[in-house]
Amino acid sequence: MALKWSVDEVFDYLRQEFPQALRDGVSYDVVKLEPGEAHVRLMAGEQQLRPGGTISGPAMMELVDFAIYVLLLAHHKEAARLAVTTNLAISFLRKPQPGAIVAQIRLIKHGRTLSVARVDIVSEVDGKLVASSEATYFMGGS
Amino acid sequence: MALKWSVDEVFDYLRQEFPQALRDGVSYDVVKLEPGEAHVRLMAGEQQLRPGGTISGPAMMELVDFAIYVLLLAHHKEAARLAVTTNLAISFLRKPQPGAIVAQIRLIKHGRTLSVARVDIVSEVDGKLVASSEATYFMGGS
Amino acid sequence: MALKWSVDEVFDYLRQEFPQALRDGVSYDVVKLEPGEAHVRLMAGEQQLRPGGTISGPAMMELVDFAIYVLLLAHHKEAARLAVTTNLAISFLRKPQPGAIVAQIRLIKHGRTLSVARVDIVSEVDGKLVASSEATYFMGGS
Amino acid sequence: MALKWSVDEVFDYLRQEFPQALRDGVSYDVVKLEPGEAHVRLMAGEQQLRPGGTISGPAMMELVDFAIYVLLLAHHKEAARLAVTTNLAISFLRKPQPGAIVAQIRLIKHGRTLSVARVDIVSEVDGKLVASSEATYFMGGS
Numbered sequence: 001m002a003l004k005w006s007v008d009e010v011f012d013y014l015r016q017e018f019p020q021a022l023r024d025g026v027s028y029d030v031v032k033l034e035p036g037e038a039h040v041r042l043m044a045g046e047q048q049l050r051p052g053g054t055i056s057g058p059a060m061m062e063l064v065d066f067a068i069y070v071l072l073l074a075h076h077k078e079a080a081r082l083a084v085t086t087n088l089a090i091s092f093l094r095k096p097q098p099g100a101i102v103a104q105i106r107l108i109k110h111g112r113t114l115s116v117a118r119v120d121i122v123s124e125v126d127g128k129l130v131a132s133s134e135a136t137y138f139m140g141g142s
Numbered sequence: 143m144a145l146k147w148s149v150d151e152v153f154d155y156l157r158q159e160f161p162q163a164l165r166d167g168v169s170y171d172v173v174k175l176e177p178g179e180a181h182v183r184l185m186a187g188e189q190q191l192r193p194g195g196t197i198s199g200p201a202m203m204e205l206v207d208f209a210i211y212v213l214l215l216a217h218h219k220e221a222a223r224l225a226v227t228t229n230l231a232i233s234f235l236r237k238p239q240p241g242a243i244v245a246q247i248r249l250i251k252h253g254r255t256l257s258v259a260r261v262d263i264v265s266e267v268d269g270k271l272v273a274s275s276e277a278t279y280f281m282g283g284s
Numbered sequence: 285m286a287l288k289w290s291v292d293e294v295f296d297y298l299r300q301e302f303p304q305a306l307r308d309g310v311s312y313d314v315v316k317l318e319p320g321e322a323h324v325r326l327m328a329g330e331q332q333l334r335p336g337g338t339i340s341g342p343a344m345m346e347l348v349d350f351a352i353y354v355l356l357l358a359h360h361k362e363a364a365r366l367a368v369t370t371n372l373a374i375s376f377l378r379k380p381q382p383g384a385i386v387a388q389i390r391l392i393k394h395g396r397t398l399s400v401a402r403v404d405i406v407s408e409v410d411g412k413l414v415a416s417s418e419a420t421y422f423m424g425g426s
Numbered sequence: 427m428a429l430k431w432s433v434d435e436v437f438d439y440l441r442q443e444f445p446q447a448l449r450d451g452v453s454y455d456v457v458k459l460e461p462g463e464a465h466v467r468l469m470a471g472e473q474q475l476r477p478g479g480t481i482s483g484p485a486m487m488e489l490v491d492f493a494i495y496v497l498l499l500a501h502h503k504e505a506a507r508l509a510v511t512t513n514l515a516i517s518f519l520r521k522p523q524p525g526a527i528v529a530q531i532r533l534i535k536h537g538r539t540l541s542v543a544r545v546d547i548v549s550e551v552d553g554k555l556v557a558s559s560e561a562t563y564f565m566g567g568s
Contacts (some may be wrong), residue, residue: 017193018192018193020188020189020190020191020192020198023189023415046162047160047162047165049162050160050162051159051160051223052223056162056207057207057227057230058200058203058204058207058208060202061200061203061204061207061230062200062203065198065203067198067200081193081194084232084234084237085199085234086233086370086371086398086420087231087232087233087234087370087371087420088199088203088231088232088234089229089230089231089232089373089515089560090230090231091228091229091534091535091542091562092226092227092228092229092230093534093535093542093561094433094535095226108517108519108555108558109253109517109519109520109555113397114370114422116517116519116558117175118558129535132534132542132544132560134515134517134558134560136370136371136517137418138397138398158345228512228513228540228562229512229513229562231373231418231515233392233393233400233418234419235392235393235400236393250375250377250413250416251377251378251413255539255564256564257511258375258377258416260416271392271393274392274400274402274417274418276373276375276416278375278512278513278562279541280540301541302476302477304472304473304474304475304476304482307473330446330512331449332446333445333446334444334446335443335444335507336445336507340446340491341486341491341511341514342488342491343491345484345487345488345514346484346487346488347483349482349483349487350484365477365478367457368518368521369483369518370515370517370518371515371516371517371518372483372518373513373514373515373516373542374513374515375512375513376510376512376513376514381509385564400481
């Protein structure tokens with residue numbers, strides 16, 4: 001399980017093939033990328049807040065999905081296009097204050113066809129775990 | 143369990159308090175609203191597609207979250223502001239073709255403090271079930 | 285998607301290959317078996333109760349797992365031995381009174397390698413939905 | 427968040443109030459108990475195996491449920507009787523070889539009414555993570 005693409009190559013590919021993920025108002029940053037592991041940071045702006053001023057659930061779920069996609073691309077290059085997420089579960093533990101949150105993703109299973117990623121979302125404002133997620137994805141048909 | 147707000151009242155409230163949910167490029171429509179049940183339609187545009195041209199996972203998760211929020215507002219008015227989703231799980235069953243998808247949400251438990259909603263996402267293009275989701279939310283503090 | 289084994293053939297196989305599922309104190313009954321669908325009944329005895337006298341979570345989870353296995357065997361015969369459940373999620377909605385509960389399982393996706401089953405657990409005592417579960421399983425290696 | 431009962435007190439209570447959890451053929455051992463954390467070991471015997479000779483899913487789910495109950499009792503004494511698990515999700519990552527498995531449970535949220543536990547199940551045979559689970563429970567009515 002070695003990395004085949006760097007962060008820059010991943011973002012070049014995303015800008016071309018998946019510009020929706022990098023649309024105006026969404027600001028992602030990959031702060032760590034290693035085999036089987038990545039930390040992806042979202043600087044939450046107005047668009048990511050819900051009533052009450054905390055970061056919204058959909059913003060966190062989109063961050064998880066994006067982090068998975070980054071990790072897949074880094075490991076499999078264009079082949080990641082064939083991957084499909086089959087399940088995603090998330091527990092919202094604390095309402096995250098506005099500011100940056102980091103999705104810390106780690107592969108806990110990396111099979112030939114099925115892989116499982118666990119994701120901790122941590123607030124940079126207070127260092128607390130704000131959400132816990134797990135996703136299964138499938139490489140290949142269906 | 144009676145409805146306290148109409149679809150129009152729900153959308154008036156959302157436009158004022160949660161404009162992010164109704165931002166440019168996201169087009170929701172409530173096609174059914176009854177006690178304990180709602181059908182919410184997303185007309186998926188470019189912004190909701192992923193590489194390969196099918197509707198993205200985050201677009202479906204945001205639709206589920208939005209449908210839950212609509213149902214909560216219709217039943218509890220402003221009090222829904224205090225509700226928090228504690229868990230959300232989704233299974234992606236088929237890649238949805240571009241076009242409209244409908245989240246059919248139904249409360250399968252409606253307790254004093256905890257409620258559970260089950261959501262089927264159906265494609266209007268071919269009538270197929272494309273995703274299945276379940277979410278638990280909590281009314282009140284935490 | 286046609287049935288290849290009857291209820292009797294399924295139970296004959298289980299008695300030989302998986303006697304643990306039919307151990308003393310566990311009483312299962314298949315009350316419906318159709319392509320893509322089954323209803324499996326547990327007559328809960330003392331062994332399935334938890335403090336307070338309601339049916340325990342593990343008894344319900346074992347019932348879900350058993351119902352999935354019955355459905356797999358009925359469709360795939362011995363080949364079901366290769367199937368693995370990859371994820372299982374359950375929401376406990378109401379504490380089930382002692383007595384019979386029925387797992388109503390239905391395949392909502394039946395792919396070549398991945399299938400997803402949704403399970404409603406209904407109490408026969410009062411007809412209420414007591415739990416909702418979903419499981420993904422994978423036919424073949426891993 | 428301090429412990430109010432020792433392992434011995436927890437087991438004394440279980441023997442009186444929940445003998446089903448400690449029935450013949452099920453052998454649990456608490457190998458670590460600290461505030462917010464516990465390691466519970468299952469020595470899997472014939473009853474916990476499925477066809478193919480690996481440890482069954484229900485045996486792992488029952489272990490998770492038991493580990494949660496031990497942790498709740500240690501923190502809340504008899505009051506834990508009022509707790510209900512609202513959701514449980516588990517991913518099965520590898521087929522566990524026969525032998526001992528350990529559920530390493532840790533509270534990732536400990537609220538007044540809602541708590542969330544994350545559980546890693548590790549095989550003692552090869553040290554590998556065989557399953558990952560998360561459960562939410564609710565203290566008080568419903």
